[in-house]
Amino acid sequence: MNIITLIFILLSAMAVGSAVMMLLSKNPVKSILWLIVVFFAISGHYIMLNAQFLAVVNIIVYAGAIMVLFLFVVMLMNLNSTEEPARNMRLQMVGIISGGSLLLILLSSLMKTNKEQLVLMRVGDAGxxxxxxxxxxxxxxxxxxxxxxxxxxxxxxxxxxxxxx
Amino acid sequence: MDIKAYIALSLTLFSIGIIGVLTRRNAILVFMCVELMLNAVNLLLVAFSKMHAASGIAKASVHYASDAQIFVFFIMVVAAAEVAVGLAIIVMLYRNTHSVDINFLNRLKN
Incomplete structure:
Protein backbone atom coordinates (compact mmCIF):
# COMPACT_ATOMS: atom_id res chain seq x y z
CA MET A 1 0.00 0.00 0.00
CA ASN A 2 1.57 3.25 -1.07
CA ILE A 3 1.33 6.58 0.67
CA ILE A 4 -1.37 8.03 -1.64
CA THR A 5 -3.75 5.18 -0.89
CA LEU A 6 -3.06 5.57 2.81
CA ILE A 7 -3.82 9.30 2.75
CA PHE A 8 -6.94 8.68 0.69
CA ILE A 9 -8.23 6.14 3.19
CA LEU A 10 -7.42 8.41 6.13
CA LEU A 11 -9.17 11.42 4.59
CA SER A 12 -12.18 9.34 3.55
CA ALA A 13 -12.54 7.85 7.02
CA MET A 14 -12.28 11.35 8.48
CA ALA A 15 -14.97 12.69 6.12
CA VAL A 16 -17.43 9.84 6.57
CA GLY A 17 -16.90 9.55 10.32
CA SER A 18 -17.37 13.27 10.85
CA ALA A 19 -20.49 13.26 8.68
CA VAL A 20 -21.95 10.45 10.78
CA MET A 21 -21.02 12.30 13.96
CA MET A 22 -22.74 15.38 12.56
CA LEU A 23 -25.96 13.40 12.26
CA LEU A 24 -25.65 11.77 15.66
CA SER A 25 -24.80 14.75 17.84
CA LYS A 26 -27.76 16.32 19.61
CA ASN A 27 -26.25 19.76 20.03
CA PRO A 28 -26.49 21.89 16.84
CA VAL A 29 -23.20 23.67 17.58
CA LYS A 30 -21.38 20.35 17.73
CA SER A 31 -23.01 19.34 14.45
CA ILE A 32 -21.69 22.48 12.81
CA LEU A 33 -18.17 21.83 14.12
CA TRP A 34 -18.27 18.25 12.78
CA LEU A 35 -19.41 19.57 9.41
CA ILE A 36 -16.39 21.88 9.38
CA VAL A 37 -14.21 18.80 9.89
CA VAL A 38 -15.92 17.19 6.88
CA PHE A 39 -15.13 20.25 4.78
CA PHE A 40 -11.49 20.16 5.81
CA ALA A 41 -11.30 16.50 4.82
CA ILE A 42 -12.82 17.30 1.42
CA SER A 43 -10.27 20.09 1.01
CA GLY A 44 -7.58 17.52 1.72
CA HIS A 45 -9.00 15.43 -1.11
CA TYR A 46 -8.84 18.46 -3.41
CA ILE A 47 -5.18 18.95 -2.54
CA MET A 48 -4.53 15.29 -3.29
CA LEU A 49 -6.15 15.80 -6.69
CA ASN A 50 -3.98 18.90 -7.24
CA ALA A 51 -7.02 21.19 -7.34
CA GLN A 52 -5.33 23.77 -5.18
CA PHE A 53 -7.60 26.69 -5.98
CA LEU A 54 -10.72 24.74 -5.05
CA ALA A 55 -9.09 23.49 -1.86
CA VAL A 56 -8.41 27.04 -0.70
CA VAL A 57 -11.82 28.31 -1.83
CA ASN A 58 -13.51 25.39 -0.08
CA ILE A 59 -11.84 26.29 3.19
CA ILE A 60 -12.43 30.03 2.86
CA VAL A 61 -16.01 29.94 1.57
CA TYR A 62 -17.44 26.80 3.19
CA ALA A 63 -15.54 26.31 6.41
CA GLY A 64 -14.88 30.01 6.84
CA ALA A 65 -17.93 31.92 5.69
CA ILE A 66 -20.91 29.62 5.40
CA MET A 67 -20.31 27.62 8.56
CA VAL A 68 -19.62 30.75 10.58
CA LEU A 69 -22.95 32.09 9.32
CA PHE A 70 -24.65 28.90 10.51
CA LEU A 71 -22.89 29.14 13.87
CA PHE A 72 -23.93 32.77 14.14
CA VAL A 73 -27.58 31.98 13.49
CA VAL A 74 -27.61 29.04 15.92
CA MET A 75 -26.08 31.13 18.67
CA LEU A 76 -28.37 34.06 17.86
CA MET A 77 -31.42 31.86 18.33
CA ASN A 78 -29.88 30.28 21.43
CA LEU A 79 -30.63 26.81 20.11
CA ASN A 80 -27.51 25.22 21.51
CA SER A 81 -29.17 24.24 24.77
CA THR A 82 -32.57 23.16 23.50
CA GLU A 83 -33.16 19.46 23.11
CA GLU A 84 -35.15 18.25 20.19
CA PRO A 85 -38.55 17.05 21.39
CA ALA A 86 -39.44 13.40 21.39
CA ARG A 87 -39.11 12.21 17.84
CA ASN A 88 -41.30 9.95 15.87
CA MET A 89 -39.22 6.77 15.86
CA ARG A 90 -41.14 5.17 13.00
CA LEU A 91 -40.60 8.14 10.72
CA GLN A 92 -36.92 8.13 11.60
CA MET A 93 -36.57 4.45 10.81
CA VAL A 94 -38.26 5.03 7.47
CA GLY A 95 -35.75 7.79 6.68
CA ILE A 96 -32.74 5.68 7.63
CA ILE A 97 -33.99 2.63 5.71
CA SER A 98 -34.77 4.58 2.54
CA GLY A 99 -31.45 6.46 2.59
CA GLY A 100 -29.52 3.29 3.37
CA SER A 101 -31.19 1.34 0.59
CA LEU A 102 -30.41 4.13 -1.85
CA LEU A 103 -26.74 3.91 -0.82
CA LEU A 104 -26.82 0.12 -1.10
CA ILE A 105 -28.32 0.15 -4.60
CA LEU A 106 -25.92 2.82 -5.88
CA LEU A 107 -22.87 1.09 -4.38
CA SER A 108 -23.84 -2.32 -5.71
CA SER A 109 -24.39 -0.92 -9.21
CA LEU A 110 -21.00 0.78 -8.92
CA MET A 111 -19.33 -2.50 -7.95
CA LYS A 112 -20.85 -4.19 -10.99
CA THR A 113 -18.93 -1.95 -13.38
CA ASN A 114 -15.62 -3.48 -14.35
CA LYS A 115 -13.90 -0.74 -16.30
CA GLU A 116 -10.82 0.58 -14.54
CA GLN A 117 -10.44 4.36 -14.90
CA LEU A 118 -7.56 6.01 -13.11
CA VAL A 119 -7.57 9.50 -11.62
CA LEU A 120 -4.53 11.75 -11.90
CA MET A 121 -3.16 12.29 -8.41
CA ARG A 122 -0.77 15.08 -7.43
CA VAL A 123 0.00 16.03 -11.05
CA GLY A 124 -1.76 18.03 -13.75
CA ASP A 125 -2.07 21.79 -13.95
CA ALA A 126 -5.82 22.02 -14.55
CA GLY A 127 -6.53 23.07 -10.99
CA MET B 1 -6.27 5.90 -7.50
CA ASP B 2 -9.30 4.35 -9.15
CA ILE B 3 -12.28 6.57 -9.89
CA LYS B 4 -14.54 4.01 -8.18
CA ALA B 5 -13.07 4.91 -4.79
CA TYR B 6 -14.04 8.53 -5.28
CA ILE B 7 -17.52 7.60 -6.53
CA ALA B 8 -18.04 5.38 -3.50
CA LEU B 9 -16.91 8.13 -1.11
CA SER B 10 -19.18 10.70 -2.75
CA LEU B 11 -22.13 8.33 -2.71
CA THR B 12 -21.60 7.66 0.97
CA LEU B 13 -21.46 11.35 1.84
CA PHE B 14 -24.51 12.06 -0.33
CA SER B 15 -26.51 9.28 1.31
CA ILE B 16 -25.56 10.50 4.76
CA GLY B 17 -26.89 13.90 3.70
CA ILE B 18 -30.13 12.34 2.47
CA ILE B 19 -30.57 10.41 5.73
CA GLY B 20 -30.00 13.65 7.64
CA VAL B 21 -32.58 15.52 5.59
CA LEU B 22 -35.11 12.74 6.15
CA THR B 23 -34.53 12.19 9.86
CA ARG B 24 -33.50 15.44 11.55
CA ARG B 25 -36.21 17.91 12.51
CA ASN B 26 -34.18 21.03 13.17
CA ALA B 27 -34.44 23.23 10.07
CA ILE B 28 -30.83 24.39 10.38
CA LEU B 29 -29.55 20.81 10.50
CA VAL B 30 -31.61 19.93 7.44
CA PHE B 31 -30.01 22.87 5.68
CA MET B 32 -26.53 21.71 6.74
CA CYS B 33 -27.22 18.27 5.32
CA VAL B 34 -28.09 19.91 1.99
CA GLU B 35 -24.68 21.60 2.12
CA LEU B 36 -23.06 18.22 2.74
CA MET B 37 -24.80 16.81 -0.35
CA LEU B 38 -23.57 19.76 -2.43
CA ASN B 39 -20.03 19.10 -1.24
CA ALA B 40 -20.25 15.42 -2.15
CA VAL B 41 -21.22 16.39 -5.68
CA ASN B 42 -18.37 18.91 -5.83
CA LEU B 43 -15.85 16.25 -4.85
CA LEU B 44 -17.22 13.95 -7.55
CA LEU B 45 -16.94 16.69 -10.19
CA VAL B 46 -13.30 17.36 -9.33
CA ALA B 47 -12.49 13.63 -9.39
CA PHE B 48 -14.15 13.28 -12.79
CA SER B 49 -12.20 16.26 -14.12
CA LYS B 50 -8.95 14.59 -13.08
CA MET B 51 -10.13 11.31 -14.62
CA HIS B 52 -10.84 13.18 -17.84
CA ALA B 53 -7.35 14.66 -17.74
CA ALA B 54 -5.84 11.21 -17.26
CA SER B 55 -7.80 9.55 -20.04
CA GLY B 56 -6.00 11.40 -22.82
CA ILE B 57 -9.15 11.90 -24.88
CA ALA B 58 -9.22 15.60 -24.29
CA LYS B 59 -5.51 16.35 -24.50
CA ALA B 60 -6.08 18.27 -27.75
CA SER B 61 -8.10 20.95 -26.02
CA VAL B 62 -6.29 23.67 -24.09
CA HIS B 63 -8.61 23.77 -21.11
CA TYR B 64 -9.01 20.04 -21.00
CA ALA B 65 -9.87 19.65 -17.37
CA SER B 66 -10.50 23.15 -16.07
CA ASP B 67 -14.16 23.28 -17.07
CA ALA B 68 -15.35 20.95 -14.33
CA GLN B 69 -13.44 22.90 -11.70
CA ILE B 70 -14.97 26.16 -12.94
CA PHE B 71 -18.32 24.42 -12.59
CA VAL B 72 -17.49 23.52 -8.97
CA PHE B 73 -16.58 27.15 -8.40
CA PHE B 74 -19.98 28.27 -9.64
CA ILE B 75 -21.69 25.67 -7.44
CA MET B 76 -19.90 27.22 -4.47
CA VAL B 77 -21.06 30.69 -5.56
CA VAL B 78 -24.67 29.56 -5.80
CA ALA B 79 -24.39 27.73 -2.48
CA ALA B 80 -23.19 30.89 -0.75
CA ALA B 81 -26.11 32.90 -2.14
CA GLU B 82 -28.51 30.11 -1.20
CA VAL B 83 -27.24 30.01 2.37
CA ALA B 84 -27.68 33.76 2.78
CA VAL B 85 -31.33 33.66 1.67
CA GLY B 86 -32.10 30.36 3.41
CA LEU B 87 -30.76 31.43 6.77
CA ALA B 88 -32.70 34.71 6.48
CA ILE B 89 -35.86 32.66 5.92
CA ILE B 90 -35.07 30.45 8.93
CA VAL B 91 -34.45 33.51 11.13
CA MET B 92 -37.77 34.99 10.02
CA LEU B 93 -39.57 31.72 10.74
CA TYR B 94 -38.00 31.58 14.18
CA ARG B 95 -39.08 35.14 14.86
CA ASN B 96 -42.68 34.35 13.93
CA THR B 97 -43.09 30.91 15.49
CA HIS B 98 -40.28 30.68 18.10
CA SER B 99 -39.32 27.28 16.75
CA VAL B 100 -37.22 25.81 13.96
CA ASP B 101 -38.87 22.40 14.15
CA ILE B 102 -39.91 21.56 10.61
CA ASN B 103 -42.92 19.57 11.85
CA PHE B 104 -44.50 22.79 13.08
CA LEU B 105 -43.77 24.63 9.86
CA ASN B 106 -46.62 23.11 7.90
CA ARG B 107 -48.80 26.15 7.44
CA LEU B 108 -48.59 26.05 3.67
CA LYS B 109 -50.25 22.64 3.76
CA ASN B 110 -53.76 23.86 4.55
Missing part, protein backbone atom coordinates in the same frame (compact mmCIF):
# COMPACT_ATOMS: atom_id res chain seq x y z
CA UNK A 128 -3.90 25.75 -10.63
CA UNK A 129 -5.02 29.33 -10.14
CA UNK A 130 -3.35 30.51 -13.33
CA UNK A 131 -5.24 28.14 -15.60
CA UNK A 132 -8.54 28.47 -13.78
CA UNK A 133 -8.34 32.25 -13.88
CA UNK A 134 -7.51 32.12 -17.56
CA UNK A 135 -10.55 29.98 -18.32
CA UNK A 136 -12.80 31.92 -15.96
CA UNK A 137 -12.06 35.28 -17.54
CA UNK A 138 -12.12 34.16 -21.17
CA UNK A 139 -14.66 31.37 -21.71
CA UNK A 140 -16.78 31.90 -18.61
CA UNK A 141 -16.76 35.65 -18.22
CA UNK A 142 -20.51 36.01 -18.81
CA UNK A 143 -21.51 33.48 -16.10
CA UNK A 144 -19.02 35.20 -13.82
CA UNK A 145 -20.75 38.53 -14.30
CA UNK A 146 -24.18 36.94 -13.88
CA UNK A 147 -22.93 35.43 -10.62
CA UNK A 148 -22.24 38.93 -9.33
CA UNK A 149 -25.84 39.91 -10.12
CA UNK A 150 -26.99 36.75 -8.33
CA UNK A 151 -24.98 37.72 -5.27
CA UNK A 152 -26.44 41.22 -5.30
CA UNK A 153 -29.99 39.88 -5.51
CA UNK A 154 -29.28 37.34 -2.76
CA UNK A 155 -27.94 40.12 -0.56
CA UNK A 156 -30.98 42.32 -1.15
CA UNK A 157 -33.26 39.32 -0.68
CA UNK A 158 -31.67 38.42 2.65
CA UNK A 159 -32.03 41.98 3.90
CA UNK A 160 -35.66 42.23 2.74
CA UNK A 161 -36.60 38.88 4.28
CA UNK A 162 -34.77 39.52 7.51
CA UNK A 163 -36.18 43.01 7.98
CA UNK A 164 -38.85 43.53 10.62
CA UNK A 165 -42.05 44.41 8.81
Missing amino acids: LIKNLGNVLFTNYVLPFEIASVLFLSAMIGAVVIGKKN
